[in-house]
Amino acid sequence: MLDAAVKVFSRRGFHAASMDEIAEDAGISKPMVYAYLGTKEELFVACLHREGTRMMQAIAGAAAPDLPADERLWRGLRAFFGFVGAHRDGWAVLYRQARGEQPFAGELATMRARLVEVVAGMLDHALRAEGREIAAIDLEVVAYALVGATESLADWLADHPDADPEKTATRMMNVAWLGAAQLLHGVTWRPPAD
């Protein structure tokens, strides 16, 4: 039943989507939508939740925690872009909506935070394996940047129906891993003395 909601939200955007259309598309009457899923906002959150959970599961299922870091990252990225590629007009557009509407900023921030945490955890794990360590905040920000870059490529993928998810994952891996690998080996960049 959420399927109808996801479809309509994707096609129209949050505000332009009307409860009428969602109900009709779901084949039930509007009061039922309210009875089962509450307010329009709650409905959207529910959609977001389900899609987010599915995505996280896809990633988690692919990137087993006992693999080496680069392998985990690669599998995770591949799963992620695969998921987005398969739900182009589903998740990606829904996600884009959520970024803009304040009521959902929190929900989205939570989802992203989970991703960031995972990525940061990977980096941290790899660092410690090399006997190195960097400040938690730096770790978080770098992870945040990587997640941001990934989302950005997901947008790009959603906008290019003919693009290949796997190849996109490879490109992202190039950007992410080469930089991360440097960081892992202690190479850092410092601002010039001005």
Place this chain on the structure above:
Amino acid sequence: MLDAAVKVFSRRGFHAASMDEIAEDAGISKPMVYAYLGTKEELFVACLHREGTRMMQAIAGAAAPDLPADERLWRGLRAFFGFVGAHRDGWAVLYRQARGEQPFAGELATMRARLVEVVAGMLDHALRAEGREIAAIDLEVVAYALVGATESLADWLADHPDADPEKTATRMMNVAWLGAAQLLHGVTWRPPAD
């Protein structure tokens, strides 16, 4: 006068913002808003345009084309995060809005395309200086990822009022440049044979 519009659009989002509130916030009456800036959509586009132009100028003014690539990138990033830091609830949120609302996707895509082009140009320039070359589409995607990571950190900066723009720029530079530098020297990552 656009200031009021930017403020309200930032606080409420495009749809939730009412022309009434914008007018009141600007200290003028609604018909004046229409007289000066036209439709709500046109008003939003005007905001987007002004903020975008200002940002591009800030970046272009800082990153002179005759500097070495890393220097340009660093200065550009510093200017960018400085700008976002100074217009937290202005630009960043405006930008977030524009990503979500279909009517403005085009306007925004144009702005981002300019940024991507600049970054891609920088990378290409540096590559050629090393006698190397990569496919245009790869260049574009990598640039796209870097821009995405940067936007993502900008979001993070906008959400953390106490964070330091310059430090954020440094972090971004670490991620971007270390990875880019590797690419520039011919190091690439390849997916395992599965």
Place this chain on the structure above:
Amino acid sequence: MLDAAVKVFSRRGFHAASMDEIAEDAGISKPMVYAYLGTKEELFVACLHREGTRMMQAIAGAAAPDLPADERLWRGLRAFFGFVGAHRDGWAVLYRQARGEQPFAGELATMRARLVEVVAGMLDHALRAEGREIAAIDLEVVAYALVGATESLADWLADHPDADPEKTATRMMNVAWLGAAQLLHGVTWRPPAD
């Protein structure tokens, strides 16, 4: 439910009538008006249509085609003025509105054209019975004039609540039939040689 709309349109005129007033007058809420009858323009057209149809039916029902021409004309006129007398603030004022507002000129022209056609047909029929014939355009214009005179008396009737519809019909018959009868017998008027 159209009744309320007809009443308000009559009292205020098309533009001055507000959907609020129509809804209140109908004892329902505004969204219902939109749900049932659509746009203000569509609502007006619906009023026009219903009143027009009723009137045409009243006339057609009274003036059977197999009667002699003068009998048909008389019965038609009597039915017409009877109808207008019974719907004074309904049809007559509605009709006056429609004449003025461009969007409805077409709708009205169609109705009037049907009337003109009927009248012209009657005249033509009577002429042929006398073995005579006149140019189609002359027939049309004469019919047009008769219809105009009739509408004009309808206005007069609508403005004089105490006047008797039947008597008004008799007067119109005097003007119309005496002139028409002359024409039917070949008497025509020619402009002086100047």
Place this chain on the structure above:
Amino acid sequence: MLDAAVKVFSRRGFHAASMDEIAEDAGISKPMVYAYLGTKEELFVACLHREGTRMMQAIAGAAAPDLPADERLWRGLRAFFGFVGAHRDGWAVLYRQARGEQPFAGELATMRARLVEVVAGMLDHALRAEGREIAAIDLEVVAYALVGATESLADWLADHPDADPEKTATRMMNVAWLGAAQLLHGVTWRPPAD
């Protein structure tokens, strides 16, 4: 200066005409329009007044009171249709507007009443010359019908840019005079006994 107002009212209709457009078309600023001619309604009345007066003068100038009745009627009609033909989009449309908008019904009724009075006077004069007489109210209604027929043909003329005013006047004269002449000679029509 009224010219601009007449032009705009004709082209757009009363409500659709904006004071802005009128002012601009007149080449002066809006406050001047208000200073010279007051409210939009007053302005429209002024237009109506001027056009009406001009028309009455055209008719009065042509139909000298000392002519025989048929001659007067003919000349009056010719002058009238000539005037309408020369001011097609001016007077006719203005007139049509006035019929629909209640605030002007009074003004228009006055103008029409003057015409009716003139026509009724002519008929009465001719009747008395024949030593006959009919009730004032009957006279008025017949005159009203003739005026109505005439207005109706004026509308027709305004809608047919290629039609010839003089010919239209002749047609009207046929309808009006043949019927009127009968009345003048005591021929009347009576409703059948049912």
Place this chain on the structure above:
DNA sequence: TATGAATGAGCCTTCATTCAT
């Protein structure tokens, strides 16, 4: 005097949301 600039008021229209059946 003439005007640019400003506004109060209101209208059409649309939805998210809920009773009464």
Place this chain on the structure above:
DNA sequence: GATGAATGAAGGCTCATTCAT
């Protein structure tokens, strides 16, 4: 339990009308 019917509330936009210059 399910729905058709109904609505409160609000929003974008326009325009006749008037100050302050």
